[in-house]
Each structure stands twice: as C-alpha cells, then as structure tokens.
Amino acid sequence: MAENVEALVRFRDGDTEAFAVIMRQFQSPIIHYLYHLTGDNELSRDLAQDTFLQAYKSLPKTTRDLPLKNWLYRIATNNAIGYHRRKAILSFIPWEDNRRLHIEGDSLQQVSEAADVRAALLKLPAKLRVCLVLHLVDGFKHREIALMLGISEDAVRKRVTRGSEAFRKLYRSPGGDAS
Amino acid sequence: MNCKRVRFLLTSYISGELTDTERSLVEQHLTGCSGCRTTLASFRALSSEFAVLPSIPLNTEIIDRTFSRIAADRVNRFPTNHWLQAAFIAAAAIAIVAVCVVLFALPARAPGDILASALANTRNLQSFRVSNTAYEKDQDSNEWIATWYKDTEYAGLGNFHVKAKFLPSLTTNTENEVWETWETIVYNHTGYYYYGSTPAAYSVEELNKGFSDVITDLQQPADALKILDEIDKLPDETIDGVACSHYHGLVDMEDWVQQHMIDYKASRPDASPALLLMIEDMWRRKKITYDYWIGKNNDIIHQWSMVLGDAANAVEKNKEIFRYYGFNEEITIAPPVDAQGNLLPGWKTQPGS
Numbered sequence: 001m002a003e004n005v006e007a008l009v010r011f012r013d014g015d016t017e018a019f020a021v022i023m024r025q026f027q028s029p030i031i032h033y034l035y036h037l038t039g040d041n042e043l044s045r046d047l048a049q050d051t052f053l054q055a056y057k058s059l060p061k062t063t064r065d066l067p068l069k070n071w072l073y074r075i076a077t078n079n080a081i082g083y084h085r086r087k088a089i090l091s092f093i094p095w096e097d098n099r100r101l102h103i104e105g106d107s108l109q110q111v112s113e114a115a116d117v118r119a120a121l122l123k124l125p126a127k128l129r130v131c132l133v134l135h136l137v138d139g140f141k142h143r144e145i146a147l148m149l150g151i152s153e154d155a156v157r158k159r160v161t162r163g164s165e166a167f168r169k170l171y172r173s174p175g176g177d178a179s
Numbered sequence: 180m181n182c183k184r185v186r187f188l189l190t191s192y193i194s195g196e197l198t199d200t201e202r203s204l205v206e207q208h209l210t211g212c213s214g215c216r217t218t219l220a221s222f223r224a225l226s227s228e229f230a231v232l233p234s235i236p237l238n239t240e241i242i243d244r245t246f247s248r249i250a251a252d253r254v255n256r257f258p259t260n261h262w263l264q265a266a267f268i269a270a271a272a273i274a275i276v277a278v279c280v281v282l283f284a285l286p287a288r289a290p291g292d293i294l295a296s297a298l299a300n301t302r303n304l305q306s307f308r309v310s311n312t313a314y315e316k317d318q319d320s321n322e323w324i325a326t327w328y329k330d331t332e333y334a335g336l337g338n339f340h341v342k343a344k345f346l347p348s349l350t351t352n353t354e355n356e357v358w359e360t361w362e363t364i365v366y367n368h369t370g371y372y373y374y375g376s377t378p379a380a381y382s383v384e385e386l387n388k389g390f391s392d393v394i395t396d397l398q399q400p401a402d403a404l405k406i407l408d409e410i411d412k413l414p415d416e417t418i419d420g421v422a423c424s425h426y427h428g429l430v431d432m433e434d435w436v437q438q439h440m441i442d443y444k445a446s447r448p449d450a451s452p453a454l455l456l457m458i459e460d461m462w463r464r465k466k467i468t469y470d471y472w473i474g475k476n477n478d479i480i481h482q483w484s485m486v487l488g489d490a491a492n493a494v495e496k497n498k499e500i501f502r503y504y505g506f507n508e509e510i511t512i513a514p515p516v517d518a519q520g521n522l523l524p525g526w527k528t529q530p531g532s
Contacts, residue, residue, distance in 0.1 A: 016249075023242045031241065032234060041235055052245045114231045121232075137229050141196055150292030154405055157435070160190045164222050171228070 004068060009058060019059075023052050026069065029138065030076050036133045037080045051076045057073045073138070074148040077130055120171035128163035135160050180204045185215050189222050287484060290410035290426050297403045297473040299482040301503060306334035308505035309394050314498040333394055334510040340513045358445050364512060365390060370530040372522070400483045400501075402467045406434045416472060418481040419504050423472040430467040432490070466490040479506060 004025055010018035032053055034044035054075050062071070121129060134140045134148070135156075142160065146153040185208045191197050192205050209216050301307070309331050332342045342364045363373045392398045409427035416425045440459055444450065450458075465487060472482040484500040515523045522528060 020242055020246070023245060023460055031237065032232075036232060044235075045241060048241055049245050049248065052241070055250050056245070058248055067309060073452055114233045116226055117231055118233070121229075133229075135190065135194070136226050137232065141194060142191055143196070146291075150289060151409060152289055152404065152407070155291070155431075157187060157191055158431070161187055164190060164225055164342050166377050167225065168221050 008059075008068060009065075012064075018051075019056055022055075022068070026072055027052075027070075031070055033073065033133060033138055034076055036118075036121060036137060037077075037126070037129060039118060047069065047076065047079045050079050051094055053163060054079075067144075070140070070144055070148050073134065073140070077134075077149065081126060081130070114128035116171055120167055123170055124163055124166055128159050131156055131159035136164075180208050182208075182212060182215055183253060185209070185212070186218055189215070189219055193219070193223055198351070201272075219233050260431060290412060290428075291404050291407070293424075293473070294404055294471050295401065296424060297471070297478050297480050298397050298404075299479050302395070302397055305507050306332070306481070306505070306510040307503050307507070308510075310502050310504075311393070312500045312502075314500075332505075332510045332512060334512050347432065364515060370528060372526050372528045374515070374526050392393070397480065397483075399485075400469065400480070403428070403430065403485070406431050406438075415449070415475065418472050418502070421477075421481055422432060422475045423481050424475055426471045428469045428471075430469065433465070433466060435460045435467065464490055477502070 004022060007018040007021035007025075011022065027048060029046050031048045034047045034051075035041060038044055038047070051072060055072055058075075059066075079095045119131070130147055130149070132153065134145050135142065140148070142153050143158045149156070185205055188197060188201060188205055192202060197205065209219065310517060311331075363371050364369045408427040408431040410426055413427050416423055436459060439462060439516040440455070444455065466489065468486045468488075470482075470484045470486075471480060473479065474481050478505055482500060482502045484498060487497040515525060515526045
C-alpha cells in the first residue's frame with residue numbers, strides 16, 4: 001500500500017511510469033472483479049484497460065486524499081454496468097463457456113463447484129451482483145460501496161441481502177450444510 | 180427487533196458493521212429464532228463458497244496495452260504546434276483546477292445523506308408555511324387539479340402547532356365526502372379547533388398523524404428515502420426564486436409492495452386470498468418516484484413531490500407536490516379564543532380522546 005501512495009505522488013508529479021506501479025498493484029483485483037461481474041475473460045481484460053485508461057486521464061483531477069482502490073472499483077463498476085446497458089443484457093449473461101476457465105492444479109470437484117458458483121452468480125441481476133461481489137469477494141464495507149456507487153448504505157445492505165438470498169436459491173454447496 | 184429487520188442487518192452483522200446496540204439486539208433475537216439462525220449460517224457460508232471462484236492468469240499485456248492506448252490518445256488529442264500545446268495545457272490546467280475546486284472542495288456525500296440532512300434541517304426550523312397541490316388523471320386521461328391545502332402554517336418546534344387551510348377540492352365530491360373550505364388549528368396535540376364545515380370524521384390522532392407525516396416531521400419524504408432504489412441528481416431548478424438542487428428517486432417496488440401488503444391485510448382481515456393476489460399484482464405493476472428540491476444556499480427542502488404511475492407504459496396517474504416557504508418568519512399560532520377563554524364566533528372544538 002505504501003508503494004501505491006508513493007506511486008500516486010510520483011504520478012501527480014509528472015512521472016508517467018509510476019502509473020505502471022499502480023496498474024501492477026490493481027490489475028489482478030480489478031480484472032477478477034470484472035470477471036466475476038461479466039463472466040468473460042477477454043471482456044474483463046478489455047474493461048480493465050478502459051478502467052485504467054480513464055483512471056490515467058482523471059487522476060490529475062483528483063485530490064490527494066483520494067481512496068484510490070475504491071475509486072478504481074467505481075470506475076470498473078461503471079464500465080461493466082455501462083457495457084451491460086449497451087448490450088441490453090442487464091439481467092443475464094448469454095455466454096456460459098466453461099472451457100474458458102483457467103484453473104490449474106484444482107480437483108475436478110473444485111472445477112465443477114467453481115463453474116456452478118459462477119453460473120449462479122451470473123444469473124443475478126447486475127445491481128445485486130455488483131454489491132454481492134464487492135462485499136463478499138472484494139471485502140468492501142457497505143458504507144464504502146454506498147460511496148462508490150452513489151447510493152444509500154441501506155440500499156447497499158438491501159442489495160447484498162437480496163443478492164445473498166437469490167444466490168442461495170440458485171446454488172447450494174455440495175456439503176449442503178449452509179442452509 | 181423482528182425477523183425482517185434482523186435479516187436486513189445480518190450481512191452487516193457478519194462483516195462487523197453494526198453498532199453495539201444493533202449487534203446486541205440482533206444477537207438477542209438470534210438466540211430465540213431458529214429461522215434467522217439458519218439464514219445467518221446460510222449467509223456466512225457464502226464467503227467460502229465464493230472463494231472457489233476461478234482465478235485467471237495475468238501478465239503484463241494489460242499494462243502494455245493500456246500504455247499503448249494512452250500514447251495513442253495523446254497523439255490524437257494534443258495539438259502539434261508548440262504554442263498551441265502551451266495554450267492547450269494552460270487551458271486544461273485551469274479547467275482541472277476549476278473542476279477540483281467544484282468537485283473536491285467538499286467531501287463527497289451520497290444523495291440519500293444529502294436529502295436526509297436537508298429534511299432534518301427543515302424539520303428543525305422554528306416555522307414555515309406549506310401548500311399542497313395534487314394532480315390526478317381519470318380513466319380517460321383527463322387531468323384534475325386540486326389544491327388540498329394552502330398557506331398552512333407551522334410554528335413551534337416540538338409543540339406541533341399547525342394552522343391548516345383546506346380548500347374545496349375538485350376531486351373529492353364523491354357521494355361520501357363533500358368538502359368545503361375549512362380551517363383547523365391543532366395545538367399541543369391535545370385537541371383541535373375548526374372553522375367551516377365539520378371535519379368531525381377525523382380524530383385528533385388522525386390529524387396529528389396526517390400533519391406530522393407531511394408537514395411538521397416530513398415523515399413521508401423521509402421514509403421514502405429508505406425505499407428509494409436509485410437517486411439521481413438532475414439539473415438545478417428554481418423554486419420560488421431560489422436556486423435548488425433537484426434529486427429524483429425511484430421506489431423499490433418490491434419493498435413497497437411487501438410493506439403495503441402487511442398494512443392492507445391488517446386493514447382488511449376479511450380479504451380473500453384471490454383479492455390479495457389481485458391487489459398485490461396490481462401494485463407490482465406500479466411505479467412510484469419521488470423528487471426533492473433542496474436550496475443550494477440553505478440546505479432546506481423547498482419542494483418535494485410523489486408521482487404514481489404504471490410501470491409498463493410510464494403513464495403518470497397521480498402527482499402530489501408539497502411546497503415549503505416562509506422559513507423562520509414570525510408565525511404565531513394560538514387557540515381561537517378571546518381574553519376570557521371563550522371560542523371566537525364560528526369556531527368549534529374537538530378535544531382529544
């Protein structure tokens with residue numbers, strides 16, 4: 001994290017290469033976040049590029065106390081939602097190609113579980129999916145998500161709760177002890 | 180704390196985001212409720228289930244491609260002439276400074292917080308006036324306009340002094356209800372005084388609630404914030420000559436229907452399951468929006484409105500507008516009695532039950 005702060009300072013001072021440090025730090029979480037939202041490997045990489053390009057352009061306009069990570073997630077969310085809107089596929093993602101999964105060293109059962117979890121997640125409406133992934137996968141607090149998305153904390157809590165309930169209807173772990 | 184509230188708080192409970200009091204109330208409920216304990220276990224399991232989500236391999240291609248696009252963008256955007264470049268950079272710098280001053284001088288606040296704060300500011304004023312106008316369309320889409328009350332005065336923070344002027348309405352001349360102009364004063368919650376046609380059908384409790392919902396506590400627009408799904412900021416507008424920020428929110432109908440079905444069932448315990456289904460279906464097809472106009476300089480609600488329509492064809496059916504003005508002006512509201520304590524001519528009184 002200290003590396004980020006230093007990179008941010010250097011970038012603001014005109015060191016363009018410092019942006020590479022920021023991208024190296026955040027490319028994995030941002031791409032995975034977009035992947036969980038879209039279910040598409042290539043698309044998540046394209047949207048990540050868009051996200052970093054917009055961040056590059058907008059960073060000079062931000063203040064020094066910018067919460068960089070939350071801000072990048074907000075841009076990524078807007079890009080993903082914007083893409084869904086453009087494609088008019090708000091609720092369901094049509095592609096479901098498990099051959100694109102890259103899982104190395106995992107057992108067959110884990111691969112199957114991962115595919116089922118992902119399939120259930122992708123069936124959730126986009127706004128529920130966004131809040132659920134931000135909270136449960138990326139660990140953001142409700143308050144942080146509210147600020148990120150520009151909605152009330154109660155609205156976030158409602159979406160996480162509703163997303164959790166909807167996900168539970170779509171997926172039960174093989175152990176079955178969750179319910 | 181009931182099950183619905185507890186389940187709403189469970190995800191915050193798991194992530195440690197509740198206050199000590201909330202956490203204690205949730206735990207107290209969980210001790211005696213197996214249903215909520217099951218839901219808690221189900222929610223807790225989600226994190227580990229999501230942990231199996233696949234990861235995708237990374238390399239430097241994203242960074243390389245992004246930098247290529249940054250470079251391409253620079254070539255396309257910047258003028259080649261050095262003087263033009265300097266002018267361009269200077270202009271950009273000024274624009275960036277302006278944007279920073281406007282956008283980042285103040286901490287970012289969610290629209291819901293801004294609205295809640297403005298409602299609280301208005302509620303805490305010493306006095307104000309309020310007028311209401313309602314628009315309603317009949318089946319032939321003819322628009323009726325009614326002003327229910329005009330220049331109603333509120334004064335006396337915490338004491339609930341209201342002087343309302345109700346006007347004849349175009350839309351309420353039904354067989355059961357014929358309204359004429361009447362005036363009422365509710366003083367200290369304890370009873371009310373009225374002038375004109377008798378509003379005896381109303382108890383003082385009903386009047387208290389009606390006024391506090393809309394006028395003194397702005398309860399209805401504040402409650403609406405809890406069920407608004409999205410709040411958008413629209414272009415500024417001027418209300419009564421005051422520049423106002425305009426916010427527009429769409430009600431989450433799922434929540435609205437759930438709450439209203441509980442109220443409806445309570446008010447109609449004899450309703451058949453078929454009727455309940457029909458009512459629920461009808462409500463689900465509705466769309467409700469709220470708009471708020473907040474003074475840019477005083478952070479006070481100048482107007483709010485509610486629009487009810489059909490979700491499918493976006494037709495507006497009912498619209499109610501509540502306009503607030505005369506803030507903190509000298510308004511005195513007193514019982515309509517003379518020096519000896521006798522009612523002034525024409526006035527009647529209705530004590531509280």
